[in-house]
Amino acid sequence: xxxxxxxxxxxxxxxxxxxxxxxxxxxPRRDTGRHLLLATVSLAWLVPLLWAxxxxxxxxxxxxxxxxxxxxxxxxxxxxxxxxxxxxxxxFLWNSVLxxxxxxxxxxxxxxxxxxxxxxxxxxxxxxxxxxxxxxxxLPAQVLITxxxxxxxxxxxxxxxxxxxxxxxxxxxxxAIHIAYQCGFCTFVLSNYMKTxxxxxxxxxxxxxxxxxxxxxQIVLPxxxxxxxxxxxxxxxxxxxxxxxxxTLIETGDKRPITSALANLQGQYFTNPNLIAAGALMTAxxxxxxxxxxxxxxxxGLTLGSGKG
Amino acid sequence: xxxxxxxxxxxxxxxxxxxxxxxxxxxxxxxxxxxLPALASIALSFTTWDGIDLSGIHWTGTENxxxxxxxxxxxxxxxxxNVLWLLFTALLPTPFGVFLAYHLDQKIRFTRFYQTAIFLxxxxxxxxxxxxxxxxxxxxxxxxxxxxxxxxxxxxxxWLGDPDLNLWAVLIASAWRHTGYIMILYLAGLxxxxxxxxxxxxxxxxxxxxxxxxxxxxxxxxxxxxxxxxTVMESLRAFDIVYVxxxxxxxxxxMELLSLLITDNIIGESGHIGYGSALAVILLLVSLxxxxxxxxxTFRKEDA
Numbered sequence: 001x002x003x004x005x006x007x008x009x010x011x012x013x014x015x016x017x018x019x020x021x022x023x024x025x026x027x028p029r030r031d032t033g034r035h036l037l038l039a040t041v042s043l044a045w046l047v048p049l050l051w052a053x054x055x056x057x058x059x060x061x062x063x064x065x066x067x068x069x070x071x072x073x074x075x076x077x078x079x080x081x082x083x084x085x086x087x088x089x090x091x092f093l094w095n096s097v098l099x100x101x102x103x104x105x106x107x108x109x110x111x112x113x114x115x116x117x118x119x120x121x122x123x124x125x126x127x128x129x130x131x132x133x134x135x136x137x138x139l140p141a142q143v144l145i146t147x148x149x150x151x152x153x154x155x156x157x158x159x160x161x162x163x164x165x166x167x168x169x170x171x172x173x174x175x176a177i178h179i180a181y182q183c184g185f186c187t188f189v190l191s192n193y194m195k196t197x198x199x200x201x202x203x204x205x206x207x208x209x210x211x212x213x214x215x216x217x218q219i220v221l222p223x224x225x226x227x228x229x230x231x232x233x234x235x236x237x238x239x240x241x242x243x244x245x246x247x248t249l250i251e252t253g254d255k256r257p258i259t260s261a262l263a264n265l266q267g268q269y270f271t272n273p274n275l276i277a278a279g280a281l282m283t284a285x286x287x288x289x290x291x292x293x294x295x296x297x298x299x300x301g302l303t304l305g306s307g308k309g
Numbered sequence: 310x311x312x313x314x315x316x317x318x319x320x321x322x323x324x325x326x327x328x329x330x331x332x333x334x335x336x337x338x339x340x341x342x343x344x345l346p347a348l349a350s351i352a353l354s355f356t357t358w359d360g361i362d363l364s365g366i367h368w369t370g371t372e373n374x375x376x377x378x379x380x381x382x383x384x385x386x387x388x389x390x391n392v393l394w395l396l397f398t399a400l401l402p403t404p405f406g407v408f409l410a411y412h413l414d415q416k417i418r419f420t421r422f423y424q425t426a427i428f429l430x431x432x433x434x435x436x437x438x439x440x441x442x443x444x445x446x447x448x449x450x451x452x453x454x455x456x457x458x459x460x461x462x463x464x465x466x467x468w469l470g471d472p473d474l475n476l477w478a479v480l481i482a483s484a485w486r487h488t489g490y491i492m493i494l495y496l497a498g499l500x501x502x503x504x505x506x507x508x509x510x511x512x513x514x515x516x517x518x519x520x521x522x523x524x525x526x527x528x529x530x531x532x533x534x535x536x537x538x539x540t541v542m543e544s545l546r547a548f549d550i551v552y553v554x555x556x557x558x559x560x561x562x563x564m565e566l567l568s569l570l571i572t573d574n575i576i577g578e579s580g581h582i583g584y585g586s587a588l589a590v591i592l593l594l595v596s597l598x599x600x601x602x603x604x605x606x607t608f609r610k611e612d613a
Contacts, residue, residue: 042426134604
């Protein structure tokens with residue numbers, strides 16, 4: 001670990017005055033301390049998860065006899081297969097996909113449009129618009145829920161969209177509120193990102209007579225790819241994991257996403273924590289996949305209005 | 310930002326139509342689904358309603374608020390818990406997340422592993438996080454008591470049941486998530502920080518700590534504002550994790566929070582919509598202070 005190449009500026013880092021003990025000029029030693037710190041914290045952060053993984057891998061009989069805090073006498077994946085088949089998990093997972101994918105895509109498209117609008121053109125109300133969107137995302141969800149519930153009971157949907165014939169108790173309603181509510185945060189991040197794209201690029205296109213929709217779709221959207229990757233990661237995680245809206249706006253348990261299905265599993269098999277641990281860990285797989293898939297762009301795309309602006 | 314943007318007057322008809330469409334649709338969704346319900350909640354807070362029939366709404370003026378402030382036993386404990394939540398989050402996980410971000414930004418190896426491990430709790434749903442902590446805190450079979458037993462402490466502590474302890478137990482679980490969130494946000498901010506400034510400070514003989522507090526921190530003001538707002542909002546809105554660790558039945562002694570009281574009144578069989586809305590408005594007013602501060606800080610320079 002001591003082989004990290006020092007930065008070019010490191011000779012200049014030598015303090016002119018006698019340094020405080022914690023600010024030793026020798027970089028390798030400082031990195032060792034840093035690794036020690038970060039490794040300890042990482043490990044501490046992983047302990048609760050590893051405990052859940054360990055629990056989920058042990059057969060119920062084993063833990064019933066010897067207790068949870070004991071050496072294993074056999075590990076298996078049976079809890080995972082049982083949880084998968086007994087709780088209707090594939091069905092609920094599909095419900096989650098049907099809500100999350102359109103909601104994330106819709107949020108990104110809507111907020112990209114708004115961000116494009118407020119950053120590329122000089123309309124007088126731009127700032128007010130941006131503030132309206134950003135503030136909307138900061139309102140507590142509980143403030144919206146009662147009127148929203150009544151509103152959803154009033155909005156009819158055709159039978160091919162919802163068998164409840166209403167926005168209430170349908171996936172569409174959940175998608176709609178996710179898009180409207182999450183748009184604020186994404187608009188904020190995307191407008192910060194779009195500001196860093198030189199005006200000359202779209203100016204040139206405008207002079208060439210390219211219509212605005214082509215500037216949007218063919219120039220600005222592709223340039224925002226890193227920001228989209230970061231936001232897609234965060235929004236997938238948030239929307240997939242949310243259970244407040246489905247809890248209040250979907251009546252039929254059968255239509256709820258997987259986060260609420262986990263509650264069913266807990267109710268049915270509360271005597272078997274090993275099985276529930278397996279189920280809980282499985283529900284986390286989709287968000288983990290998204291996170292690992294987009295991790296590379298995750299940090300770099302998350303421009304929060306600092307630096308270059 | 311100089312006003313170099315395209316002026317609307319140069320746009321053709323098709324362009325204007327397109328722009329009206331792309332702004333109109335999201336704006337409509339936002340106004341109808343977010344702002345309209347928020348305003349309606351404010352109106353409902355001055356009424357009494359069982360939530361069943363619209364004709365059952367009766368205007369009662371500020372009656373709900375008087376009741377809440379003087380005659381609703383869980384209210385003041387809930388306020389106290391929200392304040393405690395905010396103080397705890399602002400004093401421990403938030404600075405710790407910033408601290409970790411600073412160290413992760415130092416071009417060291419294994420950064421991605423550390424980042425992932427610490428951010429992992431954010432990736433999991435609150436339902437999963439709740440369950441993970443349940444099997445840590447379980448009084449009979451949980452990891453924590455097992456370790457304490459093995460160490461000879463011999464007490465059976467009911468971490469989530471004891472009203473004096475359970476809020477702290479939940480706060481630990483919440484801090485476990487919050488730290489990673491702040492770390493990632495701050496790391497994103499640090500990436501956009503100009504390293505030349507830092508090296509100039511090092512040339513002037515500043516040590517790591519001085520550089521961070523006198524150069525990096527002030528330069529990252531926009532990110533700092535975001536961190537503060539996230540911390541305040543998350544503390545005020547805290548709901549899921551308490552809901553799950555409280556057994557999914559609403560507020561529990563020792564763990565009352567404003568968001569849970571609202572849910573108790575609105576969703577529960579009680580059907581005190583006006584009452585719940587008044588609580589929601591109180592939460593909204595407190596949040597508005599944070600929202601306002603954030604908007605002023607973020608958009609002030611652009612207005613000029």
